[in-house]
Amino acid sequence: MPAFLNSRAMRDGAAQTAFVGALVLLVGIAIVTARANLEAQGLSAGFGFLERATGWRISFSLIDYDTSSPYWKAILVGVLNSLFLGAIALPLATLLGVTVGVMRTSGNGMAELLGTVFVEVFRNVPLLLQLLFWYAILLSLPSPRDTGLLPGGIALSGRGIYVPGLNVTGGSVFIAILLVLAAAAMALWLKSARLVSAPPRAVRRAIRATWALGTTAAVAALWIGRIPETALLSIPVQQGLNYREGIRISPELMACVISISIYGAAYIAEIVRSGINAVPKGQAEAGRALGLSSWHIFSRIRLPLAIRIVMPTMINQYVWLFKATTIGIAISFTDFFMVISTSINQSGQTLELIGILMGGFLIINYSIAWVLNRLNDAIALKGTQLRI
Structure with missing residues (x-):
């Protein structure tokens, strides 16, 4: 009997290697068979x-x-x-x-x-x-045409729900969301961290300052991303048979x-x-x-x-x-x-x-x-x- 078979670790490793190799072989056979079948039907394979x-x-x-x-x-x-x-x-x-x-x-x-x-x-x-x-x-x-604006500039119709929106680019909205999430994460960290040397009042002030800074930065990002020659806020307006402006859900x-x-x-x-x-x-x-x-x-x-x-x-x-x-x-x-x-x-x-x-x-x-x-x-x- 070979010496390596006397080692349990070697036997387990060999069995695992054989199992993984069998799985790889089966996957390879399946891929080759599928490719051959596609070629026989005149279909091309790949992600081109x-x-x-x-x-x-x-x-x-x-x-x-x-x-x-x-x-x-x-x-x-x-x-x-x-x-x-x-x-x-x-x-x-x-x-x-x-x-x-x-x-x-x-x-x-x-x-x-x-x-x-x-x-x-x-x-x-x-x-x-x-x-x-x-x-x-x-x-x-x-x-x-048969609906009116509800309080808050919302309109309910069979073609969708119209709500006020922002005339800003999608990238600025994404950046604003990231800034708000970063402020929330920082506030949670300040609240949960064991700041032994800082009094509770100082921690609360730091949390409020974090929220204020994050909110201000998010508003600034939205303002910078505003579509030129448009108002920042877009309110739905009824025109003809539909609504214009705003966001349609x-x-x-x-x-x-x-x-x-x-x-x-x-x-x-x-x-x-x-x-x-x-x-x-x-x-x-x-x-x-x-x-x-x-x-x-x-x-x-x-x-x-x-x-x-x-x-x-x-x-x-x-x-x-x-x-x-x-x-x-x-x-x-x-x-x-x-x-x-x-x-x-x-x-x-x-x-x-x-x-x-x-x-x-x-x-x-x-x-x-x-x-x-x-x-x-x-x-x-x-x-x-x-x-x-």
């Missing part, structure tokens, strides 16, 4: 088609796009649309879900009843059915936001409720013994501990909700999935485009999970006590 013009329109885009744009730009439009939808729907689902979850644990009979009805109705109706329901309602709104986007937010909120409410109920009663009793009010016990003790308990489950829910953005294809919202589907029909590059779709969702969802897992590690209680 990404430079070709698409020749079809996209109804909603956050960047410039026309029929002469290449496939890679159409795919980028789809990715940005999905990210935009997720960036709106997930925070709304969280805010509504936390509110309903708190209502179900408030001890108030009416609030608990309303929260229970919300959860049982929207959790048990399929998401696709809810999407079609809200889309039908939005399309049934009056035409623009399409019925497709609005229906996706509403359905995903409400459906996700029903699940998040149950997660939050279970987390609040899992907090040991002794924690609240200790707060009462110290003379804390009911609000302080909830906001300083029960809710922070509940967040630590439910964070792993919430991460899984956020990943699932982002994957749910693909339902937009049912009402022709041009998200990542719909752009890939249309590209497959137009170009015939099925394997390449499905690979791009899978890789794109893998990167996005892994990034969401990675960031939230780092947040979970940061807020976890240290030491040997329960990590709640």
Whole structure:
């Protein structure tokens, strides 16, 4: 018997190497077989088609796009649309879900009843059915010529919802958002950092100064990015059979936001409720013994501990909700999935485009999970006590 077989580490390494080699061999055979089949059908393989013009329109885009744009730009439009939808729907689902979850644990009979009805109705109706329901309602709104502006310069019509907007470039908006997020991150760091030598009043002043500096820089970025010869604020104005100026939110986007937010909120409410109920009663009793009010016990003790308990489950829910953005294809919202589907029909590059779709969702969802897992590690209680 060879000497290396007497070593367990060597045997394990050899077995693992053989297993990985077999997987690589199977993948290689699959690629070669697929390429041969495509060549036999007269189809070309590879990603060269990404430079070709698409020749079809996209109804909603956050960047410039026309029929002469290449496939890679159409795919980028789809990715940005999905990210935009997720960036709106997930925070709304969280805010509504936390509110309903708190209502179900408030001890108030009416609030608990309303929260229970919300959860049982929207959790048990399929998401696709809810999407079609809200889309039908939005399309049934009056035409623009039969509607008037609501307070705040908002107009509701069957062609979309019109809201006030800013006459600024997209790059300036992106920079302004980054500045606000940077100010928020700095404020959270100042609040959570153990600044032993600094008095609490100095810390509060530093936080206020951080917010003021970040807000001022964001406003300056928007002002610098203002479109020449236009007012900074654009208010919808009724002209003829439609509205001009302002920002139009399409019925497709609005229906996706509403359905995903409400459906996700029903699940998040149950997660939050279970987390609040899992907090040991002794924690609240200790707060009462110290003379804390009911609000302080909830906001300083029960809710922070509940967040630590439910964070792993919430991460899984956020990943699932982002994957749910693909339902937009049912009402022709041009998200990542719909752009890939249309590209497959137009170009015939099925394997390449499905690979791009899978890789794109893998990167996005892994990034969401990675960031939230780092947040979970940061807020976890240290030491040997329960990590709640």
